[in-house]
Amino acid sequence: MKGRHTFFTALFILVSWGALAQTGTIKGTVKTSDGLSTEFVNVALKGTLKGDITDKDGNYEITNIPEGKYVLTCSYIGLTTKERNISINANETLVVDFQLSKSAIQLSEVTVRDKRKNKFYEDSSFTISKLPLKDLENPQVYNSVTREVLNEQVVTNFNDALKNATGITRLWESTGRGGDGAEFFSMRGFSVQPTMVNGMPSVNNGGLDPANVESIDVIKGPSGTLFGSPMISYGGLINVTTKKPYEAFGGSVNFINGSNGLNRLTADVNVPLSETTFTRVNAAYHSQNSFQDAGFSKSFFVAPSFKIKSSERLTFHINTELRSSESANAPMIFLNRNAPLSFNSIDIFEKNYTNSFTSNELSIQNPSFGLQAQAFYKLNEKWTSQTVLSRSNTKTNGYYHYLWDATDGDNFTRFISKRNGETNTTDIQQNFIGDFRIGGFRNRMIIGLDYFKSNILNGSTGWIGNGTVSLSTGEDTGLLTRAGVNSLLADSFEGNSSGENEVMSAYVSDVINFTPSLSAMASVRVDRFSSKSSGDDVISGQTAVSPKFGLVYQPIKEKVSIFANYMNGFVNIAPTEVSDxxxxxxxxxxxxxxxANQYEAGVKTNIFNNRISATASYYYITVKDRVMTDPNNINNSIQGGEVESKGIELSLIANPVNGLNLIAGYSNNQSEVTKDNPEGGYLGLRPEEAGPESLINFWANYTIQSGVLQGLGFGFGGNSASEHKTLNRATTGTFTLPAYDIFNAALSYKANQYSIILKANNLTNQKYYTGWSTVTPQNLRNISVSLNYKF
Incomplete structure (x- = not known):
């Protein structure tokens, strides 16, 4: 690995050094002439792209302002616009308050109401901890990828979005098959899928569309205490916070055209239906071909959402997502897990880099639907009730095939099936969220009940051999037409089957402030799990208790925090048939x-007038009671397997100078199977799901702030990974995917209402791979153009 990360490491150091540049901050409060705080007021520095929108209390803050003289404007529909001439020095925090009166022109049309109320539930930071905690107050580590970053990087798929988060990389692309057809990623040594929307379960068998994303939250560590067992990984979880309606008319239209036949049209429209009801609709049409000789994906996505303010105490949020998708996916190339490896070099796979070994006739459809309804009722000044209903439905209908290593150093056998399945989930939560004092100590507490149910239906064909593929010659003897495959599968049927899981939970979490700078978190969850399959009575019942503790000390209040946590996660194990x-x-x-149990300690910063947000931590995770084969009876399974995962993570977000935004991250993970049946082949080795040991991500974007070139922007960054042991077993040997460095760049022009961005990915056209006992080529150089108009 020496020398592989030199460029990225130098960039990471440069970011840290450059972030120390000196700038100032302007903040203040906006009120109406009758003394009411005003939300959604636009406060901006005239002639620049710097500005902010006031919050529920009328507060605003503009950071990273170079010293100099400016005109500060304050405007809102129906209120008079005001301007102030200001001068700011380096490291200065300037307070500028505004009082706006009603505009004579719109006086009869606009009513300004008192909007002072707790709206923490609209922020993803609430979802992450289920409590209104700022990052510096939270003893858990997370990265949030915002929609601004997605727009800036012309992101059109979920994998490219997650490349901005520290310590996460994709293992498997979406297969579309039932149950687990979504993408698999690796985080802190463990595989994870994106299964959460707004903190609630939401299962899909295909890809996720970024059109409705406000932020993607990558929450680190086993989080069973707050989120339960069905949807999490020991490495963490991936949560999507969706866009919410706001109380003004506005929106945008975006068109993206690019390589491999990429055509993408999105729309985001927000409309106040009345003084108390607001709606927002996000929609996307996406069509793209593969970089290989066959394969495509196309989808239509629409997400209507509603906000209803029934009273000053009661607010409803309703979010729906409907996606219709079809894709022809290249078959996964599996190395044989049961026989000694017959490959020792990546060369034979590189020779077939652009061969898909499929056809566009062998497609799979993955329609999905999601609904979330939340009711927030403010019981009093100290307690809020949150009632949530979440439903998701995803289907699989079409062809899934894979190539299996024949262990002769060349040939792979294709197995194919026509999958027909459906997954339904229901989750109901009742939470009581409090912010109160006992004995002078501030407490922020959540008390919750959770009911989760999932049902998986299957009525697919069986698996049939369909020819072989030679990697040395590229010859494929299989049938790749729909009619031909249907004839092979005509008499094959797995039978109708179903599986059902239910989890009933109760949990409580409390953050106590002993002093303004010292706080502790104590949490516990009790789960009762049951499952059954295909008409059987309940065949499994398990109870799990999951604790969580955290400690945060802020030596510099609102600037630096030192944290430590103990976190627990658990997985309910399905029954297994055994014999003597x-x-x-x-x-x-x-x-x-x-x-799984995690111990972690680290430091978080938000310093230099909020210009540097950084997190550094060390974690240690142990997993116990994994099921393994009984050494004394091959027909029996016992518990006792153990895995150890430890590592460091460094994350940085900075705005060192006006117009410059930086994102950087570095992670190193050491994972090992420490207890297992020796004949299983894993003992003492790095698990294949752990991914590469080292990962680096970096992105820098600079926009010129004044002069004739104002609005012109430049972006550059990329991702780097160490080698990855995609197959790593004593019984088979080790096959290693090479390390890689991928570079991307962007050129943009932004005006008040429109923007144009030219984005190039994989500038050096490098061939690189991902996998999980598989070898999967990744996209080559591709270019896209984004045109965006705001109204």
Whole structure:
């Protein structure tokens, strides 16, 4: 790995050094002439792109302002616009308050109401901790990728969005198959899928569309205490916070055209229906071909959302998402997990880099639907009730195939099936969220009940062999037409089956401020899990207790925090049929939940007038009670397997000078199977799901702030990964995917209402791979143009 990360490491150091540039801050409060705080007022520095919108209390803050003289404007529909001449020095915090009166022109049309109320539930930071905690107050580590970053980088898919988060990389692309057809990523040594929307379960079997994303929150560590077991990973979880309606008319239209036949049209329209009801609709049409010789994806997505303010105490939020998609995916190329490796070089795969080994006729459809309804009722000044209903439905209908290593150093056998399945989830939560004092100590507490149910239906064909693929010659003897495959599968059927899981939970979490600078978090969850399949009675029942503790000390209040946490996660294990060593006495065996425990410590900063936000931490995770084969009976399974994962993470977001935005991250993970049946082949080795040991992400974007070139912007960055042992077993050997460095760049022009961005990915056209006992080529150089208009 020496020398592989030199360029990215130098950029990371440059970011840290450059972030120390000296700028100032302007903040203040906006009120109406009758003394009411006013939300959604636009406060901006005239002639620049710097500005802010007031919050529920009328407060605004503009940071990273170079010293000099400016005109500060304050405007809102129906109120008079005001301007102030100001002068700011380096490291100065200037307070400028405004009082706006009603405009004579619109006086009869506009009523300004008192909007002072707690709106923490509209912020993703609330979702992350289920409490109104700022990042510096939260003992857990997370990265948030905002929609501004997605727009700036012309992001059109979920994987490219997550390349901005520290310590996460994709293992598998979406397969579209039922149950787990979404993408798999690796985080802190463990595989994870995106399964949460607004902190609630939302399952999909295909890709996610970024059109409705306000932010993507990558929450680190086993988070079973707050989020339960069905949807999390020991490495963390991926949550999507969706766009919410706001109380003014506005929106945007965006068109993206690019390589491989990319055509994408999105629209975002927000409309106040009345003084108390607001709606926002996000929609996207996407069509794109593969960089290989066959393959495509196309989808239509629409997400209507509503906000209803029934009273000053009661607010409803309703979010829906509907996606219709179809894709022809290249088959996964699996190395044989049960025989010694017959490959020792990536060369033979590189020779077939652009061969898809599929056809556009062998497509799969993945329609999905999601609904979330939340009611927030302010019981009093100290307590708020949150009632949530979440439903998701995703279907699979079409062809899924994969290539399996024949262990002769050349050939792969294709297996194909026509999948027909459906996954439904329901989640109901009742939370009581409090902010109160006991004995002079501030407490922020959540008390909650959670009911989760999932149902998986399957009525697919069986798996049929469909020819072989030679990597040395590229010859494919399989049938790649829909009619031909249908004839192969004509008499094949797996039968109708179903599986159902239910989880009932109760949890409580409390953050106590012993002093303004010292706080502690104590949390616990109790889960009762049950499952059944295909008409059987309940065949599994498990109870799990999951604690969580955290400690935060801010030596410099609102600037620096030192934190430590203990976090627990667990997975309910499905029953397994076992027998005696001679095959007699068959029986169903149940297990205890598998458990993970994390210990982590680190530091967070938000310094230099909020210009540097950084996090550095060290974590140590142990997983116990993993199911493994009984060393004394191959027909029996026992618990006792253990995995250890530890590492460091460094994340940085900075605005060192006016117009310059920087994102950087570095992670190093060491994972090992520490206890297992030696004959299993994993003992003492790095798990294949752990991904590359080292990951680096970086992005810098600079926009000229004044002069004839004002609005012209330049972006540059990329991702780097160490080598990855995609297959790593003593019984088979080790196959390593090479390390890689990928560079991207952007050129943009932004005006008040429109922007044009030219984006190039993988500038050096590097061939690189991902995998999880698989070898999957990644996209080559591609270019896109984004045209955006705001209204």
């Amino acid at each position: 060593v001679d095959g007699s006495n068959p029986r169903l065996k149940t297990f205890d939940p598998e458990n």
